[in-house]
Amino acid sequence: MTLHYQAGFGSELQSEALPGALPPHNSPQHVPYGLYAEQISGTAFSAPRHQNRRSWLYRIRPVAGQVCDQPYEQPRFGAALDIATPPVPLRWYPPALPATPTDFVDGLFTIAGNGSAALQHGFGIHMYAASRSMHERVFCNADAEMLIVPQQGALRVATELGLLDVEPQEIVVIPRGIRFAIALTEGTARGYVCENLGAPFRLPDLGVIGANGLAAARDFYYPQAWFEDRAVPTQLITRYLGRLWQGTLTHSPFDVVAWHGNHAPCKYDLRRFNTLGSVSFDHPDPSIFLVLQSPSEAPGVDDLDFVVFPPRVLVAQETFRPPWFHRNIASEFMGLIHGAYDAKTAGFVPGGASLHPCMTGHGPDAATVARALQADTHTADYLTDTMAFMFETRLPMLVSHDALASPLRQQGYADCWQGLESRFTGQIRVDPC
Incomplete structure (x- = not known):
């Protein structure tokens, strides 16, 4: 399948997988094809226009009534943080790829973090190592936006708003609350993940740099609408208040036929x-x-x-x-x-x-x-x-x-600096008593 993308970081975008699936702007609740209208807001309703994040989704079935209330055990993701972390440089070798079938969710392990999901500030830093695709299961982070940095192995990221193919030296940003599943297109994969508990990521102001430089908004690519209409049991794993919860959906959550807004997943090629x-x-x-x-x-x-x-x-x-x-x-x-x-x-x-x-x-x-x-x-x-x-x-x-x-x-690790010997060539004058 050849994927098509839209460009423009933070832009108001729109996409439909069926012609005419997007309703008229003056009648957003009168939806063609018998679809349900749903809004997902990633910021407060009254946030300033340039900070406001929300999208309208037009889907086959509404998400209301889907229960996710059973604990899901994955002790390495969200592992306890050590308040006695020493003030020393730390370094780690790469993780080995799993010898047993392990998908993205089960392959996550926490390195560091700080802050509070309950108070909505701070971060979590994780790594992942996976050897199989997510099958009939999806993940939703209700706590944080997720920035995924593949290091080895390309990913196909299925989201409610469409598909993204991401390879090493590219990144993908999944907004808070968006459901997604990750397939491994090369059989195995590993990389890094940052959970952003605070304000959504944005492009920095350029100031005296001027209009050009750093990352360009046009190089961030958003998915075209894509959907599947499958009544198949699907496991939903949700991260909420730092814990993992699970439930079973009666159908695929990737049933959004059209969408418009700016609370949407995107990818970016770091080489740009x-x-x-x-x-x-x-x-x-x-x-x-x-x-x-x-x-x-x-x-x-x-x-x-x-x-x-x-x-x-x-x-x-x-x-x-x-x-x-x-x-x-x-x-x-x-x-x-x-x-x-x-x-x-x-x-x-x-x-x-x-x-x-x-x-x-x-x-x-x-x-x-x-x-x-x-x-x-x-x-x-x-x-x-x-x-x-x-x-x-x-x-x-x-x-x-x-x-x-x-x-x-x-x-x-700190031994790498031990060879930094004194190169001082000055002389200290000592006055006689």
């Missing part, structure tokens, strides 16, 4: 990111790599950022080109999708992850520093074989007990 950088002498802050942001109530301060480090050219002369050593008020979770990251020579591999807590010093490892100090900075440095990303947050990251105790955690 228009990277900016210094052409003179300094190393800019990583905010120039910002793809999506979840703003807080404080101007200029986000609850959560999604940042990408794609292929780029380093041209600044007479300077140290790798990222500088730093401590941040933000906590940083990094993943590597493809290739190598320019600030780490070993240990940080595709499918792995690192976490640098708030105010914990980090930066390029000793081998990277040694190489950079000898580099000819009058020659451009082409970084071509790379695609890394970062979830950055102003909230401290509490790491799960499972992630801290995991055999995938790299013991002695």
Whole structure:
């Protein structure tokens, strides 16, 4: 099946799988084909127009009366977070692909998080490793928007509003409350997931950058309406208040024949990111790599950022080109999708992850520093074989007990900086008594 998409992040879009399925704008309840009208709102009804998220769905059967009240056990997803998380750099090897059949939901495991689903702020960071498609089961996150970052294995994401094919180096954003199922088009898959409990992701303002740069709204693709009319028992798993609940639907939930609005799933190709950088002498802050942001109530301060480090050219002369050593008020979770990251020579591999807590010093490892100090900075440095990303947050990251105790955690990660010996050439003058 060839999929067709619509473009424009946050735009009011519309789509119909049958001609004339969208009702007239002045009669939204008078729906053709005997369909039911349903609105799903991702923000408060009275949110400002530029922040308001809602969609009208025209479906074969309404969702009312569908009960999801039985606990579903998946202890690795939502594993307990450790309030005693140490302020040290952490790094993990990639997870192995499951030896037994495991779908996306059962393959999720929690790395870190903070905040509250009940109070609607904060985040959760997870990884997934799967070896089978979701069959006659769907997932709904009533707590959070989900940003999925495939690292290995392409996905076909079936949603109430249509189908999205997503491959590594692309991402998919599933709005809060939208039901979806994930099929593995290559048999196995793994990657990363961020739950955004706060304000929906949006494109950042460009400010002095001007009208062009970073991620363009036209490069975010939304699905065309697609539906199936199948009366088959389907398991519904819902995440609500941090727990998983299950119930059985009598039919497929993918029965939306037409829709319009802006509360809709979308995908984005990270290779389309228009990277900016210094052409003179300094190393800019990583905010120039910002793809999506979840703003807080404080101007200029986000609850959560999604940042990408794609292929780029380093041209600044007479300077140290790798990222500088730093401590941040933000906590940083990094993943590597493809290739190598320019600030780490070993240990940080595709499918792995690192976490640098708030105010914990980090930066390029000793081998990277040694190489950079000898580099000819009058020659451009082409970084071509790379695609890394970062979830950055102003909230401290509490790491799960499972992630801290995991055999995938790299013991002695901080040793990568042990070779940074003193290069001080100054002399201290000691006055005689």
